[in-house]
Amino acid sequence: MKFKADQTTQKLRGGYYTPQKLADYATKWILHKRPESVLEPSCGDGVFVQALQNNGCEKAIKLSCFELFDMEAKKASKLCSGLGFKNFTVTEGDFLVWANNKINESQSLFDAVVGNPPFIRYQFLEKSFQEQTELVFKQLGQKFTKHTNAWVPFLFASLALLKNGGRMAMVIPSEIIHVMHAQSLRSYMGKVCSKIVIIDPKEIWFEDTLQGAVIIMAEKKKYTEILSEGVAIVSVNGLSFLNECPEALFQRALGINGETVEGKWTKAILEISELTLIKRIISHESVHRFMDIAKVDVGIVTGANKFFLVDNETVNRYNLEAYAHPMFGRSQHCPGIFYDEAQHESNQLKNLPTNFLYIEDDYNKLPSKVKSYIKLGESENLHERYKCRIRKPWYKVPSIYSTEIGMLKRCHVAPRLILNQVGAYTTDTAYRVTSMFTDAENLVCSFLNPLTAITAELEGRYYGGGVLELVPSEIEKIYIPVIEGYQHNSASLNQMIKDGKVEDAIRMQGEAILTELGFSEEDNEQLMKIWQKLRDRRLRK
Ligand SMILES: C[S@@+](CC[C@H](N)C(=O)[O-])C[C@H]1O[C@@H](n2cnc3c(N)ncnc32)[C@H](O)[C@@H]1O
Secondary structure: OOOOOOHHHHHHOOOOOOOHHHHHHHHHHHHOOOOOEEEEOOOOOOHHHHHHHHOOOOOOOEEEEEEOOHHHHHHHHHHHHHOOOOEEEEEEOOHHHHHHHHHHOOOOOEEEEEEOOOOOEHHHOOHHHHHHHHHHHHHOOOOOOOOOEOHHHHHHHHHHOEEEEEEEEEEEEHHHHOOHHHHHHHHHHHHHEEEEEEEEEOOOOEHHHOEOEEEEEEEEOOOOOOOOOOEEEEEEOOOHHHHOOHHHHHHHOOOEOOHHHHOOOHHHHOOHHHHHHHHHHHOOOOEEEHHHHEEEEEOEOOOOHHHHEEOHHHHHHOOOHHHEEEEOOOHHHOOOOEEOHHHHHHHHHOOOOOEEEOOOOOHHHOOHHHHHHHHHHHHOOHHHOHHHHOOOOOOOOOOOOOOOEEEEOEEOOOOOEEEEOOOOEOEOOEEEEEEOOOOHHHHHHHOOOHHHHHHHHHHOEEOOOOOEEOOHHHHOOOEEEOOOOOOOOHHHHHHHHHOOOHHHHHHHHHHHHHHHOOOOHHHHHHHHHHHHHHHHHHHOO
């Protein structure tokens, strides 16, 4: 395949090369087992070939490299022969085509795999690569999703082609730990690998991509029936970990089996003692799974927020008073834990979109100014948008109700519930929460504590910038301690959150609620540390 080696192409082929020192380290680990055959599925110009040489690898080793980009493949081939490797191939083309044929023949071919697979979202892959990606999932009996990324089928295929007892060391995106689309890969790895260790740096190794990367070291089970030791995550700061022998690091890391392999791997960041503390607190009868005590629903989906969420000026200009209802949707519009009259008025004064428009009447029955507002929307083709055109009339938004509690989808420091005291509506930036167990105010105040913040970090997902996002199914899994009838100082809590003292509020509430449940202040402090560790990792502090 021919490409022009420009910037965009680099991105489109996922061509970010591994720093030599990291490649040397990963390679040293696979060589520890003296493999006779090694696969490099996407070799670029041969950083991992050089790493084999730097680690004194036998020149007779069977080395199979693949590379899509012809110029890079030639460089890698030249490097292999220049370094004196006697039994190598550098195949120019799509690794997955070759891998799919071998998987089809049920061939496990390699003692070891090393490399750094391409990072390209499925939607940006060319059709033929998309087909090969889907085929990998299909052949291995895995559930395919279009949210996948090129590195996922590369790992699946590499592991499938690895012999029992073989080793794989790869530089891959850190999102393997938590993204939903990699769940099938995590489960597959938990099934076929005897132990998985992830080296998780504080820094971003590939600055250009803004994509966190990790080194994953996985050993395939010798016999399928043996139990997996699970996943271990070794957090590192700087490059000083390179001074420790990778084999020693792999052996000392304690894998956490069972539940960790099955779900997200974020838990593996925590020490066994930390997980034990969390388990001890969660097992208290007054600590509940969110799904057992509250209902979470998505907010109103308008299909055209600009049209349906408007400021007072627009309401006045088009005589929309009879159709306007209070709403909030952004963290800045609701900085505390109460959305009350005072907050609503202050937002109105700032001319924020505080009104949600619910117009249900037939067009003919509407006042002329309202008609002209609808015409304005139609002149911008809003009525042709999918969500709008599937309802009649297009401007009548469905599923209109508000709940006593709201929760913003995304947060920076920690998630919080918002007591909705003015019956405000929320749209797709927020969820509608209904308490089924205690009163709404108690639920909102109890939500602020380190245990809930920890479980939100463990269940949620985040992207490049570090903003934490929780979908309803993830919120349902978080834990919350609730004491029926507890009197919180909610006004001062609200003020603390408004003043940005989120951490203080979480500590204070944790101390109050957890000690009431019989836990110690030290337990609360320990929970605070665990939460800070997870939060700081997410925010790359
Ligand atoms: C992240 S780079 C890593 C290169 C090298 N392994 C390293 O670590 O420096 C990924 C490489 O995969 C290549 N590539 C992309 N799609 C490929 C495919 N389907 N088959 C083989 N190589 C591919 C890209 O051209 C790029 O050189």
